[in-house]
Amino acid sequence: MLDPSSTSIAVVSIATAGFTIAIGGIAVEVAEGMAVKQALASMTQQPDEADNIRSTLFVSIAMLETVAIYCLLIAMILLFANPFWSAALTAAGAGA
Amino acid sequence: MRLSPDELLVFSVGEVGITATVVYTWAAMLIALPLLIFYRRSMLVEVVVEFIRGQVAAVSGREDMQVMTFVGALFIFIFANNWLVLIPFVDPATASISTCAALAILTFIYGIYIAVREVGVRGYFRRFIEPSAILVPFNVLSEILKFFSLAMRLYGNIMSGAFMVGLMIVLAPFFFPALMNLFGLIAGTIQPFIFMVLATVYITTGVEAKKSRVSHSHNNSQKQGGKNARP
Numbered sequence: 231m232l233d234p235s236s237t238s239i240a241v242v243s244i245a246t247a248g249f250t251i252a253i254g255g256i257a258v259e260v261a262e263g264m265a266v267k268q269a270l271a272s273m274t275q276q277p278d279e280a281d282n283i284r285s286t287l288f289v290s291i292a293m294l295e296t297v298a299i300y301c302l303l304i305a306m307i308l309l310f311a312n313p314f315w316s317a318a319l320t321a322a323g324a325g326a
Numbered sequence: 327m328r329l330s331p332d333e334l335l336v337f338s339v340g341e342v343g344i345t346a347t348v349v350y351t352w353a354a355m356l357i358a359l360p361l362l363i364f365y366r367r368s369m370l371v372e373v374v375v376e377f378i379r380g381q382v383a384a385v386s387g388r389e390d391m392q393v394m395t396f397v398g399a400l401f402i403f404i405f406a407n408n409w410l411v412l413i414p415f416v417d418p419a420t421a422s423i424s425t426c427a428a429l430a431i432l433t434f435i436y437g438i439y440i441a442v443r444e445v446g447v448r449g450y451f452r453r454f455i456e457p458s459a460i461l462v463p464f465n466v467l468s469e470i471l472k473f474f475s476l477a478m479r480l481y482g483n484i485m486s487g488a489f490m491v492g493l494m495i496v497l498a499p500f501f502f503p504a505l506m507n508l509f510g511l512i513a514g515t516i517q518p519f520i521f522m523v524l525a526t527v528y529i530t531t532g533v534e535a536k537k538s539r540v541s542h543s544h545n546n547s548q549k550q551g552g553k554n555a556r557p
Contacts (some may be wrong), residue, residue: 285381285523292520296475299482306489 236318243312247305254301261294330422330485350410350419358406374402378522385523386530393529396436400429401522408484408514411491411507418514421488423481429521430477437529444533472528480521483513 269287273280334346365371378398383389407420419425441450454465487510494502 282384285384288516289520289523292479292516292524295483296479299479299486302486303478303482 233322236315236322239312239314239318243308243315247308250301250305250308254298258294258298258301262291265290265294331417331419332422332424346417347419347422347425350416351407351425353413353416354403354406354410354419358402362402381519381523382526385526388530390530393440393526397522397525397529400433400525401518404429404480404518404521405515408517409511411488411510411514417488418484420480420484420517422485423477426477426481429480430473433476433525433528434473440529441533476521476524476528480517483517484510487513 265287269283272283276283331346331350335343336346336349337344362371375398378401379389379394382394382397386393404420407425408418410416410418438450441453454462454469456465487506491503491506491510494506
């Protein structure tokens, strides 16, 4: 049986991981959608410049995607490599 | 479930442990190098080299064979590593943070080398006190964070692909892992390109800005030459 402090660490970690992905995902998806929409509009207006626009679009989408990747990394650290959770487990093991 | 190929120790030489990451990197090099050497006169390799050359010229605005060789090697290395997912039970070595960090550190050192070669040591450090000396901490921080995000972007993209495949094998083992691997291949094709373009930008930006102020006309003619030389 887990003591209350360990349980609260687990609850807060899982909830924060979910919120991290959700909020970070919303912001990045909206930004990427705007970028792609503008790029498609420009491509239909100037088909000659399509290659240039496409490569710039890839790079800028990757830059935007970085924030989502940070969110993913933080969520995965919270879920699978949580330092506070490990400390609580060690303390519980030492206490038992 | 393994989070990264770093955690799997294949064998150890004395004190040094050889992890799966190192073995997968060797595998990618063993596949990519002979292909490139034996087929160096073929159409396909020519297309790849021409693509890298065009992109570097378009991004940096000049034809620098040295920079092109470096970022082209980065491109081919990351590409070969990412496509290792085609081999069963093998994770791409770029799904480990150590590989990506090593590539980013290499880019950082090479950027310093190019900047010192083109504008000198003083020119390189002058980059940090522009536009004002108060901003030195922020400039240093942004310089470090550029390469940190370069490593994290590659690692996060490839690792999340490999991780999703691992998750799907547990949840729905027959059809969906293959589909996720397909997505992984798309990301594995886009990511080397993005790493190459960003590395070119980071290596050449400060150098270009400095050059254009010192000899404007010379730089302009070089830029136009680069554009005209594009196919």
